[in-house]
Amino acid sequence: MKARETITRNRWRYLSFIAGFFLFVAPFALFTRAVYLIVGNTAEPTLHSVCFRMPIDWIFGGRFYSILGSSWFMAAFVFGVIISSVFIGAAFCGWLCPVGAVSEAISRAVPIPKRFRLRIRDTKLTVSMRYGFLVGFIIVAALVGYKLASDQLGSICCRYCASSVLQNFASALFGEFSAIEYWQSGAILSLVFWLVIGGVFMSGGRGWCLFFCPLGALSGIAHKVGAKLGFYRVEYEKGTCTGCNNCQDLCPMWAIKEDRTVERTLCVNCKECVHACSAYKFVRGRKVADS
Amino acid sequence: MRIAERAKTYWAFVLAASAIPTSYLVAMPCCGACAGCPMGASCFLAYPILVTLAIGAKALRSGKAFLKKH
Numbered sequence: 433m434k435a436r437e438t439i440t441r442n443r444w445r446y447l448s449f450i451a452g453f454f455l456f457v458a459p460f461a462l463f464t465r466a467v468y469l470i471v472g473n474t475a476e477p478t479l480h481s482v483c484f485r486m487p488i489d490w491i492f493g494g495r496f497y498s499i500l501g502s503s504w505f506m507a508a509f510v511f512g513v514i515i516s517s518v519f520i521g522a523a524f525c526g527w528l529c530p531v532g533a534v535s536e537a538i539s540r541a542v543p544i545p546k547r548f549r550l551r552i553r554d555t556k557l558t559v560s561m562r563y564g565f566l567v568g569f570i571i572v573a574a575l576v577g578y579k580l581a582s583d584q585l586g587s588i589c590c591r592y593c594a595s596s597v598l599q600n601f602a603s604a605l606f607g608e609f610s611a612i613e614y615w616q617s618g619a620i621l622s623l624v625f626w627l628v629i630g631g632v633f634m635s636g637g638r639g640w641c642l643f644f645c646p647l648g649a650l651s652g653i654a655h656k657v658g659a660k661l662g663f664y665r666v667e668y669e670k671g672t673c674t675g676c677n678n679c680q681d682l683c684p685m686w687a688i689k690e691d692r693t694v695e696r697t698l699c700v701n702c703k704e705c706v707h708a709c710s711a712y713k714f715v716r717g718r719k720v721a722d723s
Numbered sequence: 724m725r726i727a728e729r730a731k732t733y734w735a736f737v738l739a740a741s742a743i744p745t746s747y748l749v750a751m752p753c754c755g756a757c758a759g760c761p762m763g764a765s766c767f768l769a770y771p772i773l774v775t776l777a778i779g780a781k782a783l784r785s786g787k788a789f790l791k792k793h
Contacts, residue, residue: 554782557778559732560732561735563736564738564740564742565740565771568742571743572743572747581747592767617765618764618765621768621772629772643771
């Protein structure tokens with residue numbers, strides 16, 4: 433009954449996740465395929481074609497030629513997601529991203545008691561960790577990009593990438609069995625953190641998104657800026673709150689603070705809190721006091 | 724209390740920020756020979772994951788009790 437309620441409540445988001453899989457993951461990659469068709473690119477589109485990490489790596493490593501060159505589409509996609517987050521929040525993460533969708537789905541599907549799932553209730557601590565990892569990522573990008581350290585990082589980046597793991601899973605599932613050759617302990621460790629530790633054993637199933645996704649972290653910053661400017665966001669109104677804490681339990685991104693206001697840098701506009709409680713609603717404009 | 728809370732978040736930030744560069748330093752001498760290594764770059768990911776779990780566990784009441792015990 434509870435599963436049915438969850439599916440009914442989130443039906444549009446789950447349908448959107450399925451659409452996201454078909455839009456970005458090979459052998460379908462319909463969005464990328466359409467863009468490639470329009471611009472006359474003959475490359476085979478995969479989830480790698482819209483890599484969430486490389487353009488950010490290039491920017492902070494000073495490798496601007498990579499953005500302006502043949503990988504312009506990858507860069508345009510990443511910056512499109514970040515810029516759209518200013519206006520509509522991190523909606524890509526909450527509604528389309530196939531990587532977050534799979535781990536969240538597994539978290540919902542595996543019935544584990546709540547006490548076995550990790551959830552950090554202190555949003556400041558979660559934010560500190562999220563942006564700490566982002567800073568670490570930027571430091572390494574700069575070290576490699578500006579030749580301050582060995583430039584071999586590029587060759588191992590895909591071995592700790594959940595998107596890569598998903599793409600290889602999907603390729604193998606749809607007949608390209610050579611993708612199985614990719615499996616080595618780095619990929620297995622990514623898989624374990626993404627789906628088992630971050631998926632099953634972290635409340636909400638978005639451990640990877642919370643801590644290791646640089647695109648998610650930058651989208652969170654963009655959403656915070658957008659909310660300050662008065663763009664689309666979830667707002668909390670104390671008046672109708674009954675203090676049931678359902679909002680905190682349901683939020684997959686651990687974005688509800690102790691005082692039940694929303695931490696913008698974590699929020700992905702998934703609407704879980706809006707469905708759970710009438711104290712939350714989407715607003716626009718700068719008139720309402722920012723939570 | 725407030726200072727302690729702030730110190731906790733700063734500490735988490737610093738620890739997380741140093742995790743990826745540290746694991747990069749660990750992996751660097753191999754010069755990207757991950758494909759030929761049985762570890763296969765898991766050394767690169769293991770430390771950030773441990774940091775995440777350690778900070779996460781410390782934030783939990785049960786985790787705190789476990790860490791106090793051991």
